[in-house]
Every structure is written in C-alpha cells, then in structure tokens.
Amino acid sequence: MLMPAPEEGTLAKRGALVDALRAIVPGEGVIDDPAALRAFESDGLTAYRQPPMIAVLPSTVEQVSAVLALCHREGVKVVPRGAGTSLSGGALPLADGVLLGLGKFNRVLEIDYGNRAVVVQPGVTNLAVTGAVAAEGFYYAPDPSSQIACTIGGNVAENSGGVHCLKYGLTTNNILGLQMVLMDGTVLRLGGRHLDPGGYDLVGLMTGSEGLLGVITEVTVRILRRPESQRALLVGFPDSESAGDCVARIIGAGIIPAGMEMMDRYAIQAAEAFVEAGYPLDVEALLIIELDGPTVEVDYLVDRIGALCREAGAVSLRASENEAERERFWAGRKAAFPAVGRISPDYYCMDGTIPRHKLPVVLTRMAAMSQRYGLRVANVFHAGDGNLHPLILYDANQPGELERAEEFGAEILKLCVEVGGVLTGEHGVGVEKRDLMGEMFTEIDLNQQQRVKCAFDPEGRLNPGKVFPVLHRCAELGRVHVRKGETRFPDIPRF
Template sequence: MQMPKPDASVLVRRMEIAEALRAIVPGEGVIDQPDELRVHESDALTAYRQPPMLVVLPESTDQVSEILAYCHAEGIKVVPRGSGTSLSGGALPLADGILLGLGKFNRILDIDYENRCVTVQPGVPNLAISTAVGHRGFYYAPDPSSQIACSIGGNVAENAGGVHCLKYGLTTNNVLGVELVLIDGSVVRLGGKHLDSEAYDLLGVITGSEGLLGVVTEVTVRIIRRPETARAILVGFPTVQSAGACVAAVIGAGIIPAGMEMMDAAAMRAAEDYAHAGYPLDAQALLIVELDGPEAEVDDLIVRLEDIARGSGADSVQVSRNEEERLRFWAGRKAAFPAVGRISPDYLCMDGTIPRHRLPDVLTHIQELERQHGLRCANVFHAGDGNLHPLILYDAAAPGELEKAEAFGADILRECVRVGGVLTGEHGVGVEKRDLMGEMFSEEDLKQQQRLKCAFDPESLLNPGKVYPTLHRCAELGRIHVHRGELRFPDIPRF
C-alpha cells in the first residue's frame, strides 16, 4: 500500500507544530509520545498501520476551526477520526499528518420529538441516539453492525448502512443537517431541522466523503417511531440459486422487507456453531427475512412471504412466533463475523454491491477464485440491497497470505463491477479499495470527482492518499482541453 511520501520539511517541525497545537488545545489534548501515538496507528482495518506525526483531541468547534486554519496556513495534512471502526482504512494516519480525533465531542445536544430529530456531537456512538429516545418509542434507523462503538460523525463520513437500509435508507437519507468546518477554518451549517437544501446539496456531498472535504462538528439526524411489530422468517434452501430466486420473488411481489439477509453454507455453519441459533445445517443457503410496521400489515405480508418461500423451492420455513424467536433467528447472523473469526486466524471482509439477480453467478465465481487463490471464503449477503460481504479466510502469520487474500478480494470486487455492481456498498473506499477505483471509473470520472475535492480543499490537506489512486494538483485538474479545429460540429442540429 503506497501512501503519499512524507514531507521531510514538515517532519522536522514536529515539536514546533505540537507547541502551536497546545496553544489551541491546552492540557492533554495534544499527544506526541511515540507509545501513545501507536494507540492510534490503525482503525478496524488492522492490516495497515502507521503512527501519526501527532494526535490532537479538540473539545469545541472553535478549537477545530483554529486547528484547521493553522494546518491550512502551514501546509500540514490532517486525518479526521471518529471511533476508528472503519473497515477500509479511512482513518489510517499519515506519517507527516496530524490525527484529529473527535472522541471528546460526545454530547447529545437536543432531542426534538415534535420535529422528529436529534442533534448530537459527532463522537456520540450510533446506538446512543436510539437509546436516548427509546423510552418515547423512537429510534435512529441506520444500524451498522458496529453501532455500539461507531460514532455518528464516522457514519456521516462513510455514509454507513446496516441491515435495515433497504427499507429505511443509508445515513445520507437520515441526516438532516451538519455543522462543518472547512480546511481554512471557516464554519458552515448545512441543513438543519428542515428538509432539502437551499442550493447545491452539500449535505449530500459531505455524507460519504470519507473525511476528504471537511470536519463535521455537529450532526442533526431524523428519528422515527419504532414500528408496532416485527416478525422474521427463516428459510433454508437446497441451492444458492433457489435462495436468489426467492429474493427476486419477494421484491417482485411488491414487498420491501425491513431486512433480507443471506448466508452461504460456510458462513451459516460457522454462525450456528458459535450462536446456536437453530439454523438448518443441511441447507446450502439460508435466508432471514424480517418484516416490520403496523401489526395488520406484518400479519398480512408474513403469510405471503411464507408462500413465496415455499414456492421458490425452500426445504425449511420457520416463522417467528414471538420476539424471543425473532431475536434467535438474528443471533447467528449478527455473530457471523466473530464466528468466522473463530474458524480462521484472520479474515478480510469485502463489501461489493451487485444487482441482486447476479448473486448465483457471483457466488459460483467466488468458488472458482477459492480454488485459484488457495484460500477459503464465507459469504454473508445483505440480499435485499445486493450488498455482498465475502469473508476471505487467511493467516497473517503465514508469509504471503495477506497478499494472496488481498489479490483474492480484488478479484471479487472486479467481478462485482463486471456484473454491473460497485466496489463498496457501505464500508468506504479508504486505502483498501483506492487502487481499484479505475475498475469502476474512467480517468475522466475520477478527475471530475477530484475537482469537487479541489473546491473544498485546494491544497489537498484533508485525508490525502485515501479514496483516489492518483493525487492530481488542482491547477492541473483545472486546465481545459478543447480542440478548436474539430469544433463547430456540423452534425449538431441547429435551428
């Protein structure tokens, strides 16, 4: 993994920079001791590590603004970090950059039931929002599996998803407003308690921008009423094809489930051994479909769902009779990652999205790749929205296995793009998929995205080396190439 070459002229000024930051964030808010810096050397993608030059932990928007203004003036790179649960290396530090940790922004600022929104600081964990409003029957819908730990600021940076986003949307569909500090230190507000933006949808652009455009210091999210009821159905299939056909039939029948998850035999067995959820171990594919909403609607649709499952060739169908049973169905799926972690020393989690109907082809292709690369793979799949999580099993202690696993993962993602899908559905590009961007986008597509980056951060100081494989200078991107000799196209109909 190639990162931008550290700037020696910045590194020699390390202590001077630390002093300047201490003038902004007094006390223990600036970390410069090597052993303490190492704590921050990676996020949840632990395959890549790099201690930052310095860590700064501001407590107020004013401090963030002063830090960014200072870094802007001095040409110092900044890597923002929430809880560090990114699976794509989005918060991987830079040797010559400061790591801007937002962990001290941990307060819930405003709960407004009438307008159905909550305003929080970015370091507040995702689940803490639902906990704070739960007693009134409300919750925050996006539920990434790291929701106990991951921060809402990180969710905004990555546009986090979760198992329920088919029905309730991703982070981007549930954020109403942010306070954002730009690299020059100016503070802007985008959105608020109202809907839609007054001009360019900068809120939509910031969401999922992986810390490349600005630092979010406050977030307003939409909360919704917890559905009256939820029921799940657990279906075992003799083939992946029949499970895939069932997914298509559910959607074709006009049903949008709250969640629709698939596991292949390998993932299911690992999960069953770990969580004892009662999964049908003779099945080749397992589907969990959950419906939620008004009781009358769920009762109505669950019957239709059962018919569709049987009609798609299911071997076994169980409908949850009570809340305990529903949670048991989920227990195995929710434990799938740690369960796989138990059967292999290490695993790489991929995150491609594909058109749903291509699932059987892609799984067959992955089986072929297992043979080619000599590594095993277990598949967990957000079937409702086509988001595939192949877990490639490897042993980091065995020389060359990480590289083999990376090559395997890259081949899977290439296949996802080839069948009409994308490199990442919810984990972000970060450093992990950066060098694969060319598989999905042309040079021209990437340059246009980077021009947007230039509008926010012309010196490319915010999280450089992430998302885009080539760092272009903004002046170079601004040049325009038109060929006068070939213009005045005679074939444009003019009247």
C-alpha cells in the same frame, strides 16, 4: 499500499507544531508521545498500521477550526477520525499528518420530537442516538453492525448502511443538517431541520465523502417511531439460486421487507457452531427476512412471504413467534463475523454490491477463485439490496497469505464491477479499495471527483492518500484544454 511520502519539512517542525497545537487545545488534548500515538495507528482495517505524527483531540468547534487553519497555514496533512471502526482504512494516519480525533464531541445537543430531529455531536455513537430517544419510543434507523462503537460523524463520512436500509435508507436518507469545518478553518452550517437544501445539496455530497472534504462537527439526524411489531422468517434453500429467486419473487410481489439477509453454507455452519441460533445445517443458503409494522400487517406479510418461499423451493421455514425467537434468528447473522473469526486466525471482510440476479454467477465464480487461491470464503449478503460481504479466511502468520487474501479480495471486487455492481456498498474506498477505483471509473470520472475535492480543499491536505489512486494538483486539474474558437459549429439537430 503506498501512502503519500512523508514530507521532511513537516517532520522537521514537529516540535513547533505540537506547541502551536497546545496553544489551541490545552492539557491532554495534544498527544505526541510515541507510545500513546500507537493507540491511533490503525482503524478497523488492521492490516494497515501507521502511527500519526501528532494526535489532537479538540472539544469545541472553535478548536477544530483553529487546528485546521493552523495545519492549512503550515501545509500539514490532517486525518479526521471518529471511533476508528472503518473497515477500509479511512482513518489510517499519516507519518507526517495530524490525526484529528472527534471523540470528545460526544454530547446529544437537542432532541426535538415535534420535528423528529436530534442534534448530536459527531462523536456520539450510532446506538447512543437511539438510546437518547428510546424512552419516547423513537430510534435512529441506520444500523451498521458496528453501531455500538461507531460514531455518527463516521457514519456521515462513510454513508453507513446496515441491515435495515432496504426499507429505511442509508445515512444519507436520514440526516437533515450538518455543521462542518473546511480545511482552511471556515465553519459552515448546511441544512437544518427542514427537508432538502436551498442550493446545491452539500449535505448529500458530504455524506460518504470519507473525510476528504471537511470535518463534521455537528449532525442533525431524523428519527423514526419504533414499529409496533417485528417478526423474522428463517428460510433454508437447497442452493443459492433458489434463495436469490425467492428474494426476486418477494420484491416482485411488491413487498419491501425491513431487512433481508442471506448466508451461505459456510457462514451458516460457522455461525451455528458459535451461537447455536438453531440454523438448519443441511441447507446451502439461508434467508433471514424481517418484517415490521402493525401486527396485522406483519402477520399478513409473514404468510404471503412464506408462500412465496415455498414456491421458490424453500426446504425449511420458520417464522418467529416471539421477540426472543426473533432475536435468536438474528443472533447467528450478527455474530457471523466473529464466528468466522473463531475458525480462522484472520479473515478479510469484503464489501461489493451486485445486481441481485447476478448472485448465482458471482458465487460460482467466487468458489472457483477460492480453489485457485487456496483460501476459504464465507458469504453473508444483504440480499435485498445486493450488498455482498465475502469473508476470506487466511492466516497472517503464514508467509504470503495476507497478500493472497488481498489479491483474492481485489478479484472479487473486480467481478462485482464486471457484472454491473460497484466496489463498495457501505465500507468505503479508504486506502483499501483506492487502487481499484480505475475498475469502476474512467480517468475523466476520477478527475471530476478530484475537482470537487479541489473546491473544498485546494491544497489536498485533508485525508490525502484515500479514495483516489492518483493525486493530481488542483492547478493541473483546473486547466481547460479546449482551444478557443477552433471548434466548428456542430452538426446537431436544431430547432
């Protein structure tokens, strides 16, 4: 993966930059010791490593603004970082870049139960938001699997999902307002505690922008009251087609469960061996379907879904009868990644989304690829919304295996796009999928996206090398190529 070449001029003034940054962020907030900088060299996508030139850990928005303004003035690249749990290399540092860590922004600023709004700093973990309001019976709905570690700032940057977003939406559907800082140091406040913006929906645009448009310094999220009860169904199928058909039947019957997860045989076996969740081992596909709401509704839907599952050819079916059992059903799914990690030296987690009915063809072709690449693959799947997480098993100590795993992964993502899906459902493009963007977008599409980037960061200093395979200069992108007065009046129906 080729990153923008380090600029000699920037590296040459490293010492002066460290001094200037220390004038903004005193004490231990500026890190320039090479050994200490290694702590930041990668995020959750550990295949890529690069220590930053300098790391800075500000603790106030004024400091963030001053750091960005300094870097803007000096033409220095900046990579923002939350908890560093990105699975796509979104927080991968640059050799000539300043890494801007938001870890010290870790306070819950205000809880407003009347408006169901919580104002938090971006370094607060996803789970800590729920923790802050749990005593009053509330929670924050988006629940990415890294929720114990990942931060709200990173969730906004990546538009994180989770297993319950089928019913409750992604990050973008659950935030009300932001404070952010542009690359030139301008501090902006977007949204608030009200719904919908007054002008362009810049909160919506910022969400999922992968740290390329601005640095988030405050987030207002919307919280929900905990449902009165939750139950899960554990349903085994003889093949993935009937499991997929079952999902279609449930949604076709007008039911949107809180979550609907699928695991393939390989993932089931690995998870069961790891946590003994009680999964059936003689099935090809397993569905975990969660319902939440009043007991009377949950019980009713458990019965209805049970009937639909049997119609779809389920060979085993269990409904949780208590909270411990429900948690046990989930334990295997939640441990699926480490479970696979236990049986293989390394694994590479993919994240494409497909139209759900394409699942059988995608699984069949993936199995053929697995044969061809000589690498095993286990599948976990957010079945309700078509978000597929194939885990490719490899051994980085075997020469060439990482490269083969990456090629295999790229081919899977291309397949997702080919069947009408997308490259990434929730992990982001980052550096990982950057060079595949052309599979999904035309040059015109990508240029338009980069022009939006230019509106926020015309020098391209904020998180460069991520998302876009080719970086154009904003001046070049801004040119209008149509010649004035040389297009004839079009022959289009008029009235």
